[in-house]
Amino acid sequence: MRILTVVKQVPDSNATIKVKGDGSGIETAGLKTVCDPFDEFGVELAVQTREKRSDVDEVVVICLGDDSASGVLRTALAMGADRAIHVNDPKFESMNELFDAWVLAEAIKKDEKGFDLIVCGKHNIDLDSGAVGPALAEFLNVPHVGAVQGLEIADDGSSLTARRRIEGAEEVVECSMPALLTIEKGLVEPRYPSLPNLMKAKKKPVEVLTSADISDADASTAGTDLVSISPPPPRPECKMIEGEPEEMARELVKLLREEAKVV
Amino acid sequence: MEPVDPYDFFRFRDNLTEDERQVQDTVARFVDDRVLPTIAEYFERDEFPRELIQEIAELGLLGCNLEGYGCGGLNHVCYGLTCMELERGDSGIRSFVSVQGSLCMWPIHTYGTEDQKQRWLPGMAKGELIGCFGLTEPDGGSDPGTMKTFAKKDGDDWVINGAKMWITNGCLADVAIVWAETDDGVRGFLVEKGMSGYSTREIKRKFSLRASVTSELFFENVRVPDANRLPEAKGLAGPLGCLTQARFGICWGVIGPAIACFREALEYSKVRVLFGSPLSHKQAIQLRLAEMSRQITMAQLLALQLGRMKDDKVMHHTQVSMAKWNNCRMAIDLCREARDLLGASGITVEFSPIRHMLNLESVITYEGTETIHQLAVARELTGAAAF
Ligand SMILES: Cc1cc2nc3c(=O)[nH]c(=O)nc-3n(C[C@H](O)[C@H](O)[C@H](O)COP(=O)(O)OP(=O)(O)OC[C@H]3O[C@@H](n4cnc5c(N)ncnc54)[C@H](O)[C@@H]3O)c2cc1C
Numbered sequence: 001m002r003i004l005t006v007v008k009q010v011p012d013s014n015a016t017i018k019v020k021g022d023g024s025g026i027e028t029a030g031l032k033t034v035c036d037p038f039d040e041f042g043v044e045l046a047v048q049t050r051e052k053r054s055d056v057d058e059v060v061v062i063c064l065g066d067d068s069a070s071g072v073l074r075t076a077l078a079m080g081a082d083r084a085i086h087v088n089d090p091k092f093e094s095m096n097e098l099f100d101a102w103v104l105a106e107a108i109k110k111d112e113k114g115f116d117l118i119v120c121g122k123h124n125i126d127l128d129s130g131a132v133g134p135a136l137a138e139f140l141n142v143p144h145v146g147a148v149q150g151l152e153i154a155d156d157g158s159s160l161t162a163r164r165r166i167e168g169a170e171e172v173v174e175c176s177m178p179a180l181l182t183i184e185k186g187l188v189e190p191r192y193p194s195l196p197n198l199m200k201a202k203k204k205p206v207e208v209l210t211s212a213d214i215s216d217a218d219a220s221t222a223g224t225d226l227v228s229i230s231p232p233p234p235r236p237e238c239k240m241i242e243g244e245p246e247e248m249a250r251e252l253v254k255l256l257r258e259e260a261k262v263v
Numbered sequence: 264m265e266p267v268d269p270y271d272f273f274r275f276r277d278n279l280t281e282d283e284r285q286v287q288d289t290v291a292r293f294v295d296d297r298v299l300p301t302i303a304e305y306f307e308r309d310e311f312p313r314e315l316i317q318e319i320a321e322l323g324l325l326g327c328n329l330e331g332y333g334c335g336g337l338n339h340v341c342y343g344l345t346c347m348e349l350e351r352g353d354s355g356i357r358s359f360v361s362v363q364g365s366l367c368m369w370p371i372h373t374y375g376t377e378d379q380k381q382r383w384l385p386g387m388a389k390g391e392l393i394g395c396f397g398l399t400e401p402d403g404g405s406d407p408g409t410m411k412t413f414a415k416k417d418g419d420d421w422v423i424n425g426a427k428m429w430i431t432n433g434c435l436a437d438v439a440i441v442w443a444e445t446d447d448g449v450r451g452f453l454v455e456k457g458m459s460g461y462s463t464r465e466i467k468r469k470f471s472l473r474a475s476v477t478s479e480l481f482f483e484n485v486r487v488p489d490a491n492r493l494p495e496a497k498g499l500a501g502p503l504g505c506l507t508q509a510r511f512g513i514c515w516g517v518i519g520p521a522i523a524c525f526r527e528a529l530e531y532s533k534v535r536v537l538f539g540s541p542l543s544h545k546q547a548i549q550l551r552l553a554e555m556s557r558q559i560t561m562a563q564l565l566a567l568q569l570g571r572m573k574d575d576k577v578m579h580h581t582q583v584s585m586a587k588w589n590n591c592r593m594a595i596d597l598c599r600e601a602r603d604l605l606g607a608s609g610i611t612v613e614f615s616p617i618r619h620m621l622n623l624e625s626v627i628t629y630e631g632t633e634t635i636h637q638l639a640v641a642r643e644l645t646g647a648a649a650f
Contacts, residue, residue: 030265074285192293195323195345196335198285 038121433478
């Protein structure tokens with residue numbers, strides 16, 4: 001069995017995000033980045049699956065991103081992936097997750113042996129569309145189960161049973177393999193890569209693919225386009241009401257009626 | 264131009280290799296996730312968080328800058344960075360790692376026999392075996408040359424009598440590296456837990472380094488085979504060599520609490536509105552914040568240069584003395600300043616300055632007090648020892 005895990009470099013969730021003046025994206029200079037936490041669940045799941053089963057030949061990690069994304073690949077390699085594919089070309093820089101999925105699919109198709117299981121995070125914490133996993137499954141023509149919280153893979157590796165929580169119930173989904181799963185929080189707890197493994201990760205192979213390797217990068221059929229992004233509007237100033245309780249209540253009702261016009 | 268990072272004013276991180284940055288980030292994350300959420304409670308309860316030992320070991324932090332025997336083989340700058348991040352959590356956690364790696368594994372690695380290395384180092388790297396380092400005695404830690412603990416040769420064995428005090432990890436330890444006077448000068452011995460006549464007692468009522476175990480060690484006719492002596496350690500240079508290793512880690516470590524306190528003070532000053540404007544807009548506060556930033560910047564650059572010298576094998580122990588003096592002084596003053604800036608909030612362990620400033624009272628004292636390091640630097644300058 002061969003497992004592929006997809007990772008993305010995203011801004012740290014504690015970082016302050018600044019939108020570029022022209023709305024084309026966010027300022028990346030000096031921005032602290034990390035491996036997407038949901039993607040990390042995927043890496044952990046892949047590594048644990050290999051630890052539990054004797055039939056996993058290889059765990060491969062793939063990332064679409066610029067040079068700086070090599071750090072997240074290294075983390076995944078240190079967590080236990082065997083080798084990495086880094087899809088890195090200025091042509092592929094986009095804010096369009098469907099296009100990203102298309103590029104990833106083309107890169108994955110170049111691997112002759114193919115993969116039995118592909119895992120992604122449920123969504124990425126940066127763009128949050130949740131589209132990469134399902135779109136990638138579509139482009140690769142494999143079944144997809146989303147937001148998986150429980151997983152059993154059949155002993156012969158030909159099918160899997162996944163559990164996912166839906167409003168008020170749990171779904172149990174059976175699926176033939178190869179398949180693509182997106183992982184929800186709670187299925188696994190990602191390990192910290194040990195420092196010696198971080199060093200060993202440097203020696204693991206990283207294959208770099210550019211637009212020259214991916215035929216006809218303009219042929220993407222991504223149907224959406226991210227037009228612009230803008231920061232949320234600043235919070236309106238807060239008005240403090242002072243005085244005796246009755247006065248304050250009267251004033252509040254008056255403001256709700258006359259200024260906010262909500263009652 | 265990119266804005267300047269207030270916590271890395273002189274782009275110290277740019278001078279780190281990608282390896283070093285990854286090491287720092289990994290340990291930083293561990294500290295954020297696993298240490299910071301609970302450390303104040305441990306400090307309050309006067310308890311060392313034992314369950315972290317296994318996790319720290321799995322990360323590869325124990326003896327991480329030693330080669331072979333299950334150790335990490337990282338460079339010294341990486342070791343410094345791990346100390347800095349751990350101590351940003353708490354000086355007690357960093358002390359645990361310093362004692363295990365620099366004061367116990369290092370002497371076995373440097374002065375020990377092949378058998379001793381095989382027997383102890385892999386288990387110590389895994390955190391399954393814990394060490395402590397017994398040099399200080401009740402009568403004067405600054406002057407170890409006058410130690411009273413004595414090891415008398417008796418056939419193939421040694422018989423040790425005496426006591427050690429203020430020993431980090433003492434009650435936890437499976438093995439104590441004990442320095443004792445002999446007829447041939449100071450020698451180092453591996454005293455094992457359970458050896459007849461060897462006992463320990465925890466020192467309580469500390470107001471500093473509360474999340475760390477500090478103990479007394481007692482030796483009453485403890486019979487130790489010669490195979491437990493560190494053959495390559497001769498004279499006071501033996502323990503002093505260990506101290507240089509651990510002090511190196513402290514020079515880096517204390518930058519951690521300084522940054523933690525500076526961050527809290529800076530953030531607090533921006534949201535605390537008094538007399539109609541945030542504290543951060545007041546000239547007197549600005550001077551203090553700017554000074555904190557300047558102090559951290561100097562300490563970072565000093566530590567990095569020290570680390571590069573150590574990796575290049577040209578570091579002199581008085582350079583470590585100067586850096587320990589400078590950086591501990593910087594850290595303790597800065598944490599006290601931050602405590603003051605937070606007003607009354609600064610006296611509770613809900614915020615970190617009081618915990619860090621209390622911890623640093625130990626850190627500025629152990630491994631050579633500030634005065635001792637000043638005198639060591641001056642001895643180098645003048646050629647005259649004025650201790
Ligand atoms: C929490 C904690 C953990 C510790 N862990 C360990 C450990 O694991 N192993 C270990 O061996 N030790 C340990 N120590 C002991 C520590 O190293 C000693 O406390 C330190 O060396 C100082 O010794 P002392 O306390 O006896 O002070 P003293 O040596 O008695 O010094 C008292 C004061 O006199 C000053 N002074 C000393 N000599 C001179 C001089 N010539 N001129 C002017 N002033 C001078 C000192 O600077 C100090 O201010 C620990 C201490 C603490 C607090």
